[in-house]
Amino acid sequence: MKEIEENIRSVRASLPPAVELVAVSKTHPVEAIREAYRAGQRVFGENKVQEMCAKQPELPGDVRWHLIGHLQSNKVKYIVPFVEMIQSVDSAELLAKIDAAAGKVGRRIDCLLEVRIACEETKYGLEPEAALALALSEQTRHLEHVRVRGLMGMASNTPDREQVRREFSSLKALWDRLREQDPTMDVLSMGMSGDYPIAVECGSTMVRVGSRIFGARNYDV
Numbered sequence: 334m335k336e337i338e339e340n341i342r343s344v345r346a347s348l349p350p351a352v353e354l355v356a357v358s359k360t361h362p363v364e365a366i367r368e369a370y371r372a373g374q375r376v377f378g379e380n381k382v383q384e385m386c387a388k389q390p391e392l393p394g395d396v397r398w399h400l401i402g403h404l405q406s407n408k409v410k411y412i413v414p415f416v417e418m419i420q421s422v423d424s425a426e427l428l429a430k431i432d433a434a435a436g437k438v439g440r441r442i443d444c445l446l447e448v449r450i451a452c453e454e455t456k457y458g459l460e461p462e463a464a465l466a467l468a469l470s471e472q473t474r475h476l477e478h479v480r481v482r483g484l485m486g487m488a489s490n491t492p493d494r495e496q497v498r499r500e501f502s503s504l505k506a507l508w509d510r511l512r513e514q515d516p517t518m519d520v521l522s523m524g525m526s527g528d529y530p531i532a533v534e535c536g537s538t539m540v541r542v543g544s545r546i547f548g549a550r551n552y553d554v
């Protein structure tokens with residue numbers, strides 16, 4: 334598993350220092366996460382609540398957990414005691430749930446609003462204008478236990494690099510508009526193993542890289 338350590342170092346070396354690397358460890362065992370941890374990696378992304386909750390107690394307390402997959406409101410309570418950031422918020426109702434649950438454990442949780450930018454049909458994510466409205470709404474600004482930090486998006490899974498670039502650029506433009514209204518919105522999470530160099534060129538501040546670090550995922554196990 335020395336490979337993981339090397340992959341972490343080479344991905345890091347390819348990123349500008351200000352870009353945060355989220356190592357997406359979904360489907361990979363705790364031992365693989367430990368290997369990345371030994372290479373200095375601290376931020377890890379998981380897309381399932383149950384899997385993140387199973388791994389969290391097995392790893393050092395300074396690991397920073399990001400949820401990057403769809404979150405059902407009845408599962409919010411399981412992650413609020415430890416999660417650093419929820420990147421996949423797609424409704425005002427979910428923000429309110431997170432706020433209430435985080436209040437009970439005395440925490441404030443960073444959130445990103447997930448925006449639908451891909452042309453392909455995806456189930457999750459807000460329409461761009463709806464994301465802007467939600468981020469800037471009075472209701473959101475008054476949540477005491479939630480802090481919306483910015484936007485997250487996924488480009489189409491296509492070999493057409495120009496389409497991917499257009500999609501990332503559209504999210505960057507939306508984020509710029511958001512920041513004109515609220516300069517504290519400092520996170521733009523975009524870019525995965527196949528497209529993160531393009532995302533960084535388009536202005537990403539946070540990339541979510543899985544298979545490029547941990548190898549291919551096997552969903553059958």
Ligand SMILES: *Cc1c(COP(=O)(O)O)cnc(C)c1O
Nearest residue numbers: 357380401525526541542543544
């Ligand atoms: C799985 C996943 C990633 C990482 O995907 P790779 O292609 O393995 O880098 C990034 N973001 C989200 C939301 C994901 O679900």
